[in-house]
Amino acid sequence: MKEDEILLSHGSGGKLSYSLIKELFLSHFDNPYLERLDDGAVLDIEGVRLAYTTDSYTVDPLFFKGGNIGKLAVYGTVNDLAMCGAKPLYLSCSFIIEEGFPLSSLEKIVWSMKEASLIAQVEIVTGDTKVVNKGAADKIFINTSGIGVVREGVNISGNNAQVGDLIMVNGPIGNHGIAILSEREGLKFETAIKSDTTPLSSLVIDMLEVSRDIHVLRDPTRGGLATTLKEIALSSQVEVEIEEEKIPIEEGVRAACEILGYDPLYLANEGKLVAFVPPKDALAVLSKMKSNKYGRKSEIIGRVMKRSEGIVYLHTAIGGKRIIDMLTGEQLPRIC
Numbered sequence: 001m002k003e004d005e006i007l008l009s010h011g012s013g014g015k016l017s018y019s020l021i022k023e024l025f026l027s028h029f030d031n032p033y034l035e036r037l038d039d040g041a042v043l044d045i046e047g048v049r050l051a052y053t054t055d056s057y058t059v060d061p062l063f064f065k066g067g068n069i070g071k072l073a074v075y076g077t078v079n080d081l082a083m084c085g086a087k088p089l090y091l092s093c094s095f096i097i098e099e100g101f102p103l104s105s106l107e108k109i110v111w112s113m114k115e116a117s118l119i120a121q122v123e124i125v126t127g128d129t130k131v132v133n134k135g136a137a138d139k140i141f142i143n144t145s146g147i148g149v150v151r152e153g154v155n156i157s158g159n160n161a162q163v164g165d166l167i168m169v170n171g172p173i174g175n176h177g178i179a180i181l182s183e184r185e186g187l188k189f190e191t192a193i194k195s196d197t198t199p200l201s202s203l204v205i206d207m208l209e210v211s212r213d214i215h216v217l218r219d220p221t222r223g224g225l226a227t228t229l230k231e232i233a234l235s236s237q238v239e240v241e242i243e244e245e246k247i248p249i250e251e252g253v254r255a256a257c258e259i260l261g262y263d264p265l266y267l268a269n270e271g272k273l274v275a276f277v278p279p280k281d282a283l284a285v286l287s288k289m290k291s292n293k294y295g296r297k298s299e300i301i302g303r304v305m306k307r308s309e310g311i312v313y314l315h316t317a318i319g320g321k322r323i324i325d326m327l328t329g330e331q332l333p334r335i336c
Contacts, residue, residue, distance in 0.1 A: 007330070013222025013268075014327030018231065036157050037235055039080040039218065042150055049152070051086035053077060054145035060334035062105070062139060064183040066175075066195030069142055070109035072270060072336060074116035074124075075199045076221070077144040082204040083217040083273065085156040086148030088120065093127040096141040099134040106140070120199035122146070148201075153212040160215040161236035165276040165304040170203060170289055171196070171297040172248040173225050177267030178256045180335055191252035198271030203294045207275065210284040216276035219269065221336055223327040226265035226312070228274055230326045234310035241313045242302030242324075265314075266327045268335045276304065 009016040026034055033041040040053030057073045067075075074091065081088040093113065097106065117124055179195040181187065200219065207214060216236070220228035225247070233240045249264050257264050271294065277285050282300065289295035312324040 008333045009330040011222075011333070012327055012330045014227055014329070015325075017222070018326060036159055037231065038157050039083040040086070042084055042086070049150040051081050051084035051148045051150050052145070053080040053084070054143065055080060056141060056143045057336060058138070058141050058334055059180065059336050060138070061180075061183050062109070064195055065179050065192060067197035067270075068109060068112055069140065070113040071116045072197055073142045073144045074113050074120060074122070075197055076270065076336065077146040078120045078122060079200045079219045079273075081146050081148040082201040083156070083219055084148070084150060085154040085204065085208060085214070085217065086150045087205060088122045088146055088148040088201050090125045090147050091117065091122050092145045093124050094143040095127070095129045096137055096143075097129065097131050098137040098139050099131055101139055109140070116199070120201060151208065151212075154208060156214055156217050158216055158218060158232045159235040161232055161238050161240075161276045161304050162215055162278065163238065163304050163306055164279055165215055166279060166282040166300050167229075167240065167242060167302040167304070168275045168277060168282075168286060168289065168298055168300050169225070169248065170200070170273050170295040171271075172250045172253065173220070173269055173272055174249060174253040174257065174264035174267035176270040177224070177262070177332060177335060178253050180268070181260070181332055182256070187256075189252055189256055191250075193250070193252050193256065196269060196271035198294050200271065200273050200294060203273070203289065203292045206288045206292050207285050210288045211277065211281035213278050213281055214275055214285065215278065216274070218274045220272055220274055221268050221270060224264070224266040224268060225272075225274065226263070226324045227326045229312045230310070230324060232274070232276070233308075233312050237307060237310060239305045239308035239311045239313070240302060241305050241315060243315050244317045246299050246301040248297050248299050262331070265324065266331055268332070270336060
């Protein structure tokens with residue numbers, strides 16, 4: 001491996017991604033907004049707090065059980081705004097299309113984006129299209145950016161975790177990663193595993209109705225739950241402990257991981273969030289999450305124990321304890 005080359009692992013959401021952002025991008029683009037390493041920036045513009053985010057999608061295959069690249073692009077950007085505590089309002093959408101791409105497939109993608117925007121209650125208000133020579137791109141890439149409004153009193157960031165916070169997830173993890181893998185490799189399991197691609201903005205709005213003091217929200221996409229928790233622990237300089245038995249995982253996903261040798265903690269998700277909530281509000285927030293269709297299987301999975309250099313521990317089902325780190329290497333490229 002040459003040290004001056006970009007590897008697939010740099011896009012995995014794991015250790016190399018984190019290093020690339022910290023050592024290269026932040027060193028050149030350094031500012032208070034980027035330093036927070038959140039899913040978007042919250043900007044105060046003439047007294048109005050706006051959240052702004054952008055993301056690009058290169059998933060392979062383009063169509064999979066539970067969604068497609070278009071649906072993923074809309075919901076992924078909506079979710080990044082929601083993780084800032086914002087109500088998403090408007091999206092932009094840009095396409096980079098390889099020459100020869102079927103027009104019928106493009107129409108399916110655009111139609112699904114329209115449907116997704118209606119469900120998420122956002123409008124696609126501007127965009128761009130570029131067509132490149134055959135072989136200069138892989139079928140189609142999509143970039144979406146979004147803006148939303150953040151209510152007064154909401155201050156959510158990956159560096160806000162506090163000692164005593166309870167850690168919650170809104171349902172089973174790992175579905176998206178296994179759905180993409182099974183589609184890509186033609187794998188068949190006894191139970192059909194679908195991607196969890198969903199918009200989380202309504203869930204976050206419900207959560208903020210019962211607590212404006214939610215400290216952290218993050219959607220564990222690339223790198224999975226483990227990498228997300230490690231990033232938050234590092235940003236907030238805290239020690240986190242989670243309970244393996246409390247982490248919701250569907251039996252089909254668990255079985256697939258055992259067969260294929262994957263750790264579900266590192267699998268990508270596209271409809272899950274992690275919340276750090278103060279103890280005084282935890283039960284009310286959990287109850288509100290369970291009343292929303294995107295949070296019916298929500299669970300409290302752990303707690304922030306103390307100030308530290310950013311350590312995450314997993315208490316295993318057999319009574320052991322192991323350190324959880326960021327994803328190393330590339331578990332599954334082109335996942336989102």
